[in-house]
Amino acid sequence: MNGARRLPDGNSVDQALSRATEFLRSTRDADGWWNDYEVRGPGQFWATAFVGASLAELPDGPGRTAATESWELLKKSRGPSDGWGYCPQVPGDADITSWALRLAEALGADTDPRAAEGYRFVDAHLQGDGGISSYLPEVAAPFLERVAPRWDAWYASHPCVTAAAAGLRGLPRRERLLARLREIQRPEGSWPAYWWPDREYPTALAAEALTAGPDGPDCPEAAAAARWAADRIGTDGAVRTVWEPEGSAFATAFALRAVVTGAAPDGAKAARRAVDHLLHTQSQDGSWQASAWCQVPGPMERNPDEREHWERGRRGKAALGSVVLDTKALYTTASVVAALARTRAAPQTLTVTAEHSAGEA
Template sequence: MIAAYNALIGSLSFDPHTEQVLLDPKVLQEHHFYLHLVKYLAPVYPAVPEAAQQRLGVAVYLYFRFALSCDRLIDDKKSLDGAGIKGFFVHIRLLEAAVRELSAFFPAGHDFWPQFEKSREQYLSAILAEKQLAKQSVTLTRERFEQLAAGKSALCYAVPVAMGLLPGADSAQLRPLQQCLEYLHIGFQYLDDIDDYQKDIQEGQPNFAACLLAEKLAAMKLQSPLPEGQERYKLLFLTGVATHCLEHAILNFEKSLASIAGTGLAQLEHYISRNIHKAQEQIKAISLLVDKAKVKASHSSQHQHVAKTQFSVADIEQAIANAKAFLWAAMEDDGSWTDFLTNAGLGRNWITAYVAMNLTEVSCDNALPDKAAALLFSEKFSGAYNPQISSDADSLNFLIGFLHNREYQIEPSLLEEWTAFCSSGGGWSTYHNPAILRSIMGLKAEADVSGWLSPKTCVSAAALYVLSRKAQYGEGYQRSADYLADMQKENGSWDSYWWSSPVYATAYAIQALSASGRYGNSCMKAVDWLCASQSSGGCWNSDIIFSESPLYTAMAMKALLHADALQNAPNLTAAQNWLLHHQTSDGSWQSTYALLVPSPEIHDIREVSRWKKGSFGVNTIVDDHSRVFTTVTVVNTLEYLLTKIRQQ
């Protein structure tokens, strides 16, 4: 269908810029349903030849684009400027082409035209009624909203009419098909009113989600002024309005699906089912985001030791005890911990293994709640981001690290699964199976995911740290250590692919490479870089967000302790004091926007010009909103600090 449309646009001799706009692949993807509507309905009309389907499909889409442009021109205050007038005549030419194509099938006087006129009048009536509502600022009822949505889809009702009037076809399935299209478009409108909420408010257009939100807020009888703009938009999700609209979209999609049961329209059924699944996933995402907001709101922002200038061993011990109390309270009923919300959901297995490795590293005695230990030792626990995702190198790094801390005899199959992420050159990649990765991400078979499949220094440094703690990995350690040493930058640091600061990879690299006497110069350069990058206040920062980071401060501090506690004493004292000053009253340390989720084809994160704060999508930077990841990292560092103090 796209090829036929491209050919027709090419035949109309538009100027190059206009042709480029009309053939924009992104726009065609957005208009997918209307471009392929005839194809979706074609199985009901087997007598209609493929060539006729193509030609009619293009005519339908041309008319759709004309109608869409008219609606926009009515709303656009700039529609009468030069560009607006030019655009109007471009779409007049699309209308003319659509009519020519339709006339080839249905000459003047054909039965099609009166029925098409009826659909057009229904569509126009709905559009005018919507504009009138905008002028009157009338609250939309659900009944009126769905009536308008059905009316705005009326042009589509003419498509099965047209197909049923072609030679050899019949119109026996006309009513079920029209019902299907009606319910489908009502569902679309529920989704559109969420997506277009801010735009509709700004342009004064009727929006059912906005009406529902206004009713919700009025019922709550809030004393303070109601929020506007972005803050009000957030309330769509926090109050349940967005979820309500999504549920009603699903309800109408299901009615649409039921309308064509038994008609053999497999592709259309698949398309509708995809929309149901997408709406269901949006409901899940909203639920997770609301839970995330609640978790963040429950945390303290008050620092415990604001007035103190010196800290004793007892102060450090108390800070650790308070932090562990926070961690025990954050543990889930099944013994797991969660943090970092992304497209893949909440990090669970990865976080639980990381917590376990850090808590049991300095002292295994009673360092981990029994429930957590039982989960980690169970056969069902996998080295993956969460139970729904396949294994990855980082999650396995921390699981293997924990099992080593507990002197557990690791199954050869688990070791084989872990080392499969190590390349022949010694570098470790997060994933190694492109087909599984594409499946997890819902990507097409040809999608480029090479960025996530290639070795990364931050993953390699963490793996090498685990390797360095057991002599049995001598050969594997040496190969990965050589790789990591070769990847060191001139300034002494190592880049982090998945993290917002080189501190992550550099801290693990120092601890891992210092296990061997061969990499002394590399470690010295890295220590010099760490010391030079420490702020005057004693902390280390998140580079991309440029904020003080308890996470990176703890990681850097532990690396300096590991390298030479006496030589780095001034830096360590400043870091220790900063961390103890910044522990909050609930025992935690504040989260950091730390985890990067680059697009999977990207190899170098410097290719990303802008990182979005958030949980979903790619090229995003994600915070450990539960504060579990940061807090356990600080606990591990402070416990390691105590061992160094006691050794003096």
């Protein structure tokens, strides 16, 4: 093959993003909220913060307008120092508050007084090891102790929460989070997670946070993450996981983000396959098949990787020890939107030289 081989043309990606945006906009409730997962009722704040932050990756248009509307809802939904949690009935946590702040930053609303309170809330979750915990006892204990007397594991720092928070430009002690991420990266290049069985999620977020730090795009940890993520993308472009052995759009999207961020030597090939796969598996309604499995470890379970058995889809108190799915596919679809938007904005990943693509011709 002569010249360069490219990812699917921009029109194909644009069309997929347009269809996905319309799907997401159409799934808001009458008040404008997104609702997904079913643990303690639907995760209203959780889904709205994440979907909004994902749509905010897009340039001006209907998606970004919807993202702006979601921030307006969120900033009026709680007391000024409460943080955001899973839903209105659940205490604030650092993870979902970080996603609300990521939304604010993407919209240029990070100077809003409500965002300033959010930064203080997340910063208060910084633990002695340099990581961010999901909950603080003084905030969450009255709620959690209705179920069990001790929640040591939920009050400890969590890699996936740390990775999400480390991406916040306005976080006061962000450098400590970046240092913690460097410490806990696994030898093969990935990062572990507490709330997610798929390591692609924390790996992409950690790599992105580190490349936005002092090392910039030459960050060696991000390069290692990109190599790991590229290896996770199969010959058909799908990332296969324990819970989605036929291919997970959610894991594929975050693997793509990691590859784009770290610019692995063979990353363009892997990125091309991943984008091809995502474009070809989009549903007619604009969504992708739900595959964003979240795990709910027990209150004293510090290392969920050691658990031998997980139940599926339990709710309420029974959700402990189970994995739950974004049954409305909002989290999955938003994840793909953000990944495609970031890939489109990083043109250096879109070209595969003739030398590298000769074997694919």
